[in-house]
Structures are given as C-alpha cells and as structure tokens.
Amino acid sequence: MTSPNPYFRNNFLEYYYYETKDVVYRTTFNVSKSFLASGFKRYLRFQGLDTHCHVLLNGEKIFTSRNMYVEHRALVDLKENNEIRVEFNSSANYDIEMAKAF
Numbered sequence: 001m002t003s004p005n006p007y008f009r010n011n012f013l014e015y016y017y018y019e020t021k022d023v024v025y026r027t028t029f030n031v032s033k034s035f036l037a038s039g040f041k042r043y044l045r046f047q048g049l050d051t052h053c054h055v056l057l058n059g060e061k062i063f064t065s066r067n068m069y070v071e072h073r074a075l076v077d078l079k080e081n082n083e084i085r086v087e088f089n090s091s092a093n094y095d096i097e098m099a100k101a102f
Helices: 010-020 033-037 091-099
Strands: 023-028 044-048 054-057 060-065 073-074 081-088
Touching: 010 091, 044 054, 054 073, 060 073
Parallel strands: none
Antiparallel strands: 023 081, 044 073, 054 060, 054 081
C-alpha cells in the first residue's frame, strides 16, 4: 500500500511525527599522508544544511547552522581517518522552544 501524497490537502498531518524527530548524518573519509604533509589550508564547505544543525569533525564541533540558505566554510585540522557528524534538530521543536522563550 502506498502512502497518500503528503502535499495534497491536509495529508501532511500524517507525517508530522517525522517533523518532531532529530536526525544524525554520519560519514567517514580518509586523507592521504601526502595531502596532510602539503601544508595547504583545509576547509570543509557546506552549501545549504537544512536549518538547525551542529556539524562535528572528529568529535569536535566546528559550527552551528540556523539557516538553510547560508553557505558555511570551516577551516579544519584533518587526520588520516576522519568522521563528519551532522546533528539535525527538529525545526518544529526548535520553533516551539523559541515561541516559549518569546
């Protein structure tokens, strides 16, 4: 059975549960020893992280994003083996908390 189109009428209400969940994206990548020895500055560039998130490289927070339409570039120290972790916070929950604080 297929789900109804979430963009039709008020079907989006059936999917609201997912709007209230935080999501974590994680990946690993390797960098060669010769690249690390090159002496070049190293940046990670992100073009549009969906609204509210924290970006961590090898367990260290490198920045926080609060706007999808802003490009982020972070000067980073890479290792041979690296992990990027992006912790996306629910926009719905964030908005509710901000409304309470207001």
